[in-house]
Amino acid sequence: xxxxxxxxxxxxxxxxxxxxxxxxxxxxxxxxxxxxxxxxxxxxxxxxxxxxxxxxxxxxxxxxxxxxxxxxxxxxxxxxxxxxxxxxxxxxxxxxxxxxxxxxxxxxxxxxxxxxxxxxxxxxxxxxxxxxxxxxxxxxxxxxxxxxxxxxxxxxxxxxxxxxxxxxxxxxxxxxxxxxxxxxxxxxxxxxxxxxxxxxxxxxxxxxxxxxxxxxxxxxxxxxxxxxxxxxxxxxxxxxxxxxxxxxxxxxxxxxxxxxxxxxxxxxxxxxxxxxxxxxxxxxxxxxxxxxxxxxxxxxxxxxxxxxxxxxxxxxxxxxxxxxxxxxxxxxxxxxxxxxxxxxxxxxxxxxxxxxxxxxxxxxxxxxxxxxxxxxxxxxxxxxxxxxxxxxxxxxxxxxxxxxxxxxxxxxxxxxxxxxxxxxxxxxxxxxxxxxxxxxxxxxxxxxxxxxxxxxxxxxxxxxxxxxxxxxxxxxxxxxxxxxxxxxxxxxxxxxx
Amino acid sequence: xxxxxxxxxxxxxxxxxxxxxxxxxxxxxxxxxxxxxxxxxxxxxxxxxxxxxxxxxxxxxxxxxxxxxxxxxxxxxxxxxxxxxxxxxxxxxxxxxxxxxxxxxxxxxxxxxxxxxxxxxxxxxxxxxxxxxxxxxxxxxxxxxxxxxxxx
Numbered sequence: 001x002x003x004x005x006x007x008x009x010x011x012x013x014x015x016x017x018x019x020x021x022x023x024x025x026x027x028x029x030x031x032x033x034x035x036x037x038x039x040x041x042x043x044x045x046x047x048x049x050x051x052x053x054x055x056x057x058x059x060x061x062x063x064x065x066x067x068x069x070x071x072x073x074x075x076x077x078x079x080x081x082x083x084x085x086x087x088x089x090x091x092x093x094x095x096x097x098x099x100x101x102x103x104x105x106x107x108x109x110x111x112x113x114x115x116x117x118x119x120x121x122x123x124x125x126x127x128x129x130x131x132x133x134x135x136x137x138x139x140x141x142x143x144x145x146x147x148x149x150x151x152x153x154x155x156x157x158x159x160x161x162x163x164x165x166x167x168x169x170x171x172x173x174x175x176x177x178x179x180x181x182x183x184x185x186x187x188x189x190x191x192x193x194x195x196x197x198x199x200x201x202x203x204x205x206x207x208x209x210x211x212x213x214x215x216x217x218x219x220x221x222x223x224x225x226x227x228x229x230x231x232x233x234x235x236x237x238x239x240x241x242x243x244x245x246x247x248x249x250x251x252x253x254x255x256x257x258x259x260x261x262x263x264x265x266x267x268x269x270x271x272x273x274x275x276x277x278x279x280x281x282x283x284x285x286x287x288x289x290x291x292x293x294x295x296x297x298x299x300x301x302x303x304x305x306x307x308x309x310x311x312x313x314x315x316x317x318x319x320x321x322x323x324x325x326x327x328x329x330x331x332x333x334x335x336x337x338x339x340x341x342x343x344x345x346x347x348x349x350x351x352x353x354x355x356x357x358x359x360x361x362x363x364x365x366x367x368x369x370x371x372x373x374x375x376x377x378x379x380x381x382x383x384x385x386x387x388x389x390x391x392x393x394x395x396x397x398x399x400x401x402x403x404x405x406x407x408x409x410x411x412x413x414x415x416x417x418x419x420x421x422x423x424x425x426x427x428x429x430x431x432x433x434x435x436x437x438x439x440x441x442x443x444x445x446x447x448x449x450x451x452x453x454x455x456x457x458x459x460x461x462x463x464x465x466x467x468x469x470x471x472x473x474x475x476x477x478x479x480x481x482x483x484x485x486x487x488x489x490x491x492x493x494x495x496x497x
Numbered sequence: 498x499x500x501x502x503x504x505x506x507x508x509x510x511x512x513x514x515x516x517x518x519x520x521x522x523x524x525x526x527x528x529x530x531x532x533x534x535x536x537x538x539x540x541x542x543x544x545x546x547x548x549x550x551x552x553x554x555x556x557x558x559x560x561x562x563x564x565x566x567x568x569x570x571x572x573x574x575x576x577x578x579x580x581x582x583x584x585x586x587x588x589x590x591x592x593x594x595x596x597x598x599x600x601x602x603x604x605x606x607x608x609x610x611x612x613x614x615x616x617x618x619x620x621x622x623x624x625x626x627x628x629x630x631x632x633x634x635x636x637x638x639x640x641x642x643x644x645x646x647x648x649x
Contacts, residue, residue: 046640047638047640161550163546163549163550163553164550166542166546167508167543167546167547167550170539170542170543170546171508171511171539171543173535173539174515174536174539174540174543177535177536177539181532183532184531184532186522186523186532188522188532188533188536189515189518189536212584215580216577216580216581217577219573219576219577219580219611219612220568220569220570220573220574220576220577221569221570221573222570222573385608385612385614386608386614386618386622388580388607388612389603389604389607389608389626390626392580392584392607393600393603393604393626393630394630396584396587396588396591397630397634397640397642400591400642400643401634401640404641406588406589406591406592406643409588409591410585410588410589412588413581413584413585413588416581416584417581420577420581421504424500424567425500425501425504427504439535442535443535446530446534446535447530447534447535450527450528450530451528451529451530454528455526455527455528455529456527457527
């Protein structure tokens with residue numbers, strides 16, 4: 001049994017420690033508004049360079065799914081989402097808290113997160129191995145088409161302008177080409193700067209775009225927090241709460257898992273979709289937003305389940321569907337691990353170790369979240385004016401530790417400013433990050449395909465699988481722009497927003 | 498000119514620069530793509546998309562979006578600018594002044610000027626954060642931090 005092999009890897013003292021550290025830090029960054037899981041992962045990435053890859057990935061993954069748990073605490077108690085995936089939980093979670101049911105809201109979100117997260121791991125465990133076997137037949141053209149399709153889906157899912165999202169994907173692909181050309185050995189856009197020879201590192205870019213820019217924006221716009229002051233008790237839901245929540249939890253698991261697989265959807269869209277579905281299915285849709293437990297249970301389950309789903313394209317096809325997964329891919333590549341369909345064969349320890357660690361991590365989170373609510377509330381009371389210098393300090397130390405030079409720090413600050421401008425001008429950062437990570441593989445697949453076909457682009461349409469993916473990408477680009485077919489936009493989601 | 502158009506123009510300029518730079522690198526042919534092949538394509542697509550965005554931003558239905566001001570809180574915008582400048586100065590200066598000195602100055606500036614706190618929070622907060630982070634990273638985790646002219 002492969003999963004038992006996974007448990008044999010995870011259930012060592014060292015890996016249990018990294019798993020616990022990951023979920024604890026994840027919950028902490030989830031609780032704190034202004035520092036998201038992706039920034040926290042990139043911050044801690046340099047510290048993981050000296051530990052075995054499996055331990056590093058266990059910890060970084062723990063931060064990612066741990067943040068989903070922590071995010072709900074802030075949404076329910078402060079009405080400010082700790083991270084983007086918990087935005088929708090504010091609607092009913094905060095209202096429940098105002099009605100004296102903060103404990104139940106926190107309890108059901110932790111339990112739902114646990115159930116959703118666990119069911120998604122079971123599905124990941126079942127789906128990933130056969131998918132990896134299918135992916136083995138992928139050649140260069142199929143890979144290129146798959147990546148094109150993935151990026152187009154990502155821009156299609158973007159909640160702002162699709163043109164802007166496409167532009168960011170293109171900029172990401174360009175940033176990924178900076179450095180020495182792998183085929184000819186020519187330096188490209190390095191401007192004679194030594195650190196650019198190996199390409200622009202993904203970590204300072206992510207730290208800048210997600211960490212620094214967020215802090216700068218928060219300083220300008222201000223972060224006001226009115227922490228819930230009543231005593232929080234009765235964390236366990238009663239029978240009626242259970243009856244109301246079990247359906248949303250099961251549906252949220254399914255919605256989250258499948259949306260997690262799609263590039264760009266991720267936990268945010270999963271949460272919104274689950275909320276929209278619950279509202280539609282409810283006999284009292286007008287009561288949503290007034291403290292309905294279904295509005296907390298469904299989205300919180302879905303955003304956790306989406307993490308399990310997101311691991312499927314990452315671990316089997318090397319396609320990261322979210323920025324967090326892009327960072328994990330970058331980490332795996334920097335450890336020299338070849339990610340893709342062969343990962344299961346060549347690095348079974350990483351695949352099964354991570355899967356097993358997620359079972360344990362989810363259980364740890366359930367135990368960690370409910371008794372430690374008091375601690376999280378205390379942390380929430382730390383004023384942002386004292387918090388942001390520390391966030392900036394950790395970002396600087398993290399960037400410096402990458403290669404022990406200040407160039408990476410300066411690069412991070414520059415991307416912080418770029419990220420700030422992007423947020424101001426409504427350009428999404430996720431397509432840029434994902435395209436940047438995929439760019440080297442994409443370029444290699446494109447150039448090898450053209451060499452194979454003697455310069456004919458027909459190769460992408462003459463092979464069935466590649467053709468399906470390319471046609472899907474083209475349709476997704478064209479259809480939303482046809483005036484008579486307003487396919488684009490998650491109308492339901494936009495209404496909720 | 499509004500922020501949307503400024504943004505589109507900036508991306509258009511970047512796209513054109515990428516196209517020129519890629520062309521100089523050698524784009525190659527479809528049969529034998531050169532090192533500038535993919536950057537050339539990305540630059541061209543970026544230029545086309547930003548140009549179309551520039552045209553779109555002139556449409557009347559886009560007017561409400563264009564009306565949104567760049568700074569949501571002008572009185573606090575200078576704080577954001579100061580923080581960014583301080584961060585950049587700190588990044589450059591830490592190599593010369595060393596981690597402990599530069600970090601303390603940086604934190605004193607943030608806590609004393611950007612978001613003013615009581616004097617003892619500024620002094621003790623900055624010093625303790627610098628020393629604790631130095632101890633954790635340099636001494637415990639053996640992750641070298643810049644020494645600078647003071648050798649610490």
